[in-house]
Amino acid sequence: MTITAFAQRLIDAVGADSVFTSTEDVAPWLADWRGMYRGHAQAVVRPRSTQDVAKILSLCQSTGTPVVPRGGNTGLCGGATPDKSEQNVVLSLDRMNAVRSLDTIANTLVAEAGCILEDLQRTARDANRLLPLSLAAEGSCQLGGNLATNAGGVNVVRYGMTRDLVLGVEAVLPNGEILHGLRTLRKDNTGYDLKQLLIGSEGTLGVITAAALRLYAPTPVRQVVIAAVTSPRQALELYELLFAECGPRMQAFEFFTGECVDLVMAHVPGVRAPFGERHPGYVLVELADTADEQALGALLERVIEAAIERDLCADAVVSSTLGQVEEMWKLREEISEAQRADGPHLKHDVSLPIESIPEFMTSAEARVRRVCPQVRPFIFGHFGDGNLHYNLSRPAGEAADFMARHGEAITAEVLDEVARFGGSISAEHGIGQLKRDYFAKYKSPLELRLMREIKAVFDPAGIMNPGKLL
Numbered sequence: 001m002t003i004t005a006f007a008q009r010l011i012d013a014v015g016a017d018s019v020f021t022s023t024e025d026v027a028p029w030l031a032d033w034r035g036m037y038r039g040h041a042q043a044v045v046r047p048r049s050t051q052d053v054a055k056i057l058s059l060c061q062s063t064g065t066p067v068v069p070r071g072g073n074t075g076l077c078g079g080a081t082p083d084k085s086e087q088n089v090v091l092s093l094d095r096m097n098a099v100r101s102l103d104t105i106a107n108t109l110v111a112e113a114g115c116i117l118e119d120l121q122r123t124a125r126d127a128n129r130l131l132p133l134s135l136a137a138e139g140s141c142q143l144g145g146n147l148a149t150n151a152g153g154v155n156v157v158r159y160g161m162t163r164d165l166v167l168g169v170e171a172v173l174p175n176g177e178i179l180h181g182l183r184t185l186r187k188d189n190t191g192y193d194l195k196q197l198l199i200g201s202e203g204t205l206g207v208i209t210a211a212a213l214r215l216y217a218p219t220p221v222r223q224v225v226i227a228a229v230t231s232p233r234q235a236l237e238l239y240e241l242l243f244a245e246c247g248p249r250m251q252a253f254e255f256f257t258g259e260c261v262d263l264v265m266a267h268v269p270g271v272r273a274p275f276g277e278r279h280p281g282y283v284l285v286e287l288a289d290t291a292d293e294q295a296l297g298a299l300l301e302r303v304i305e306a307a308i309e310r311d312l313c314a315d316a317v318v319s320s321t322l323g324q325v326e327e328m329w330k331l332r333e334e335i336s337e338a339q340r341a342d343g344p345h346l347k348h349d350v351s352l353p354i355e356s357i358p359e360f361m362t363s364a365e366a367r368v369r370r371v372c373p374q375v376r377p378f379i380f381g382h383f384g385d386g387n388l389h390y391n392l393s394r395p396a397g398e399a400a401d402f403m404a405r406h407g408e409a410i411t412a413e414v415l416d417e418v419a420r421f422g423g424s425i426s427a428e429h430g431i432g433q434l435k436r437d438y439f440a441k442y443k444s445p446l447e448l449r450l451m452r453e454i455k456a457v458f459d460p461a462g463i464m465n466p467g468k469l470l
Helices: 005-014 023-029 050-063 117-126 143-149 194-198 232-249 258-267 293-309 322-333 335-342 354-371 402-420 436-442 445-458
Strands: 043-045 067-070 089-092 099-103 108-112 166-172 178-181 207-214 221-229 250-257 281-289 315-318 349-351 376-382 387-393
Touching: 005 043, 005 050, 023 043, 023 089, 050 067, 050 089, 050 166, 050 178, 050 207, 067 143, 099 117, 108 117, 117 143, 143 207, 166 194, 178 194, 221 232, 221 293, 221 322, 232 250, 232 281, 232 293, 232 354, 250 258, 258 281, 258 335, 258 376, 281 293, 281 322, 293 315, 322 335, 335 376, 335 387, 349 402, 354 376, 354 387, 354 402, 387 402, 402 436
Parallel strands: 043 089, 067 089
Antiparallel strands: 099 108, 108 207, 166 178, 166 207, 221 281, 221 315, 250 281, 250 376, 349 387, 376 387
């Protein structure tokens, strides 16, 4: 690849070691990890400081050069993949991975956007603190991507989404100005909360370079129970009881169908069925606390006994060792991998009013089966926060391209039903390229207009992550 005149200006601004322009060096940065999207770029820039990011964005705005911020490339919606423009510049903050401070009195951690989430969890743990953000890609996702997409994960029921963990951000605006907002204050009622506009904006308003995060007391004592349920409605009744009796100790409340367990058993070695007989659905609940293990175990057993007596679950098994905790979680965590092994499938990351989930599952399946009677649903999710992974696989015996041919019609049925129940078409993965057209369909005209006006204020030249979100 010939170095463009603009790429040379980038090199002059931040140094040759931070700018990649050869075809071989740029190629790995042009596709998402699932291989659904692939674009073009004239350069990949990997700055080492916020000041470098400011130089890069200022230069890009002055020339109208599009910028595509990229984190750990673990997203599912193509939000960090460039489009087909040869002018794109991919911006990675992977070299900006310093922990700037950790305060065990204020319980805050200030870290740069290129930090790997798992490394930040470990840093907090080494200081006897907890960073509760936890998701499947934590070993490779970066803090900046977590912030840009407002990532969720398994602990939302207790600690909230990523935005709930952020006290302040440092960000570079498209014109190169630096927003110095790394405050660690818990209370700051001084006008608009600008950081919340940047969180979840998918890199369309600017580039978050660092964030101040909340830390919590560690919860080393964990207890997990898997309960068999006859229906999603029974699962929610069990949730109501557990929430009332266990309160903030409830860290996760996961639901998955019997079909999901069948799939894991078929494709993942070393996984055991939780019960001797198959059940229509399963709930995995984790409690975590600073109290002694015996007290937490006694609480969980008492509540589960009450649940069985009140016919809120058909059977249950409570963990007695850390090994059992990990084994129980593996049954839930391997569902996605099992579905990948099963072949091409259709993912829907949606959220719903929690009380509406059972009715939605019934009505959505009826709509989907009118389009494709033999489709195979594999439904699981974070029931405690209303997030449902409504995934569908091709009928048994159908060709691998079945979802490529029929997926759009099926998705239209699912998302129309989500909208009918007042839900969201994206619970935790963002919009990116994948859901951009659906986003325009399901957001109200007023919401879309306000978002475009906000975009125009932050990014009047329209250089930030073109083709995503709006």
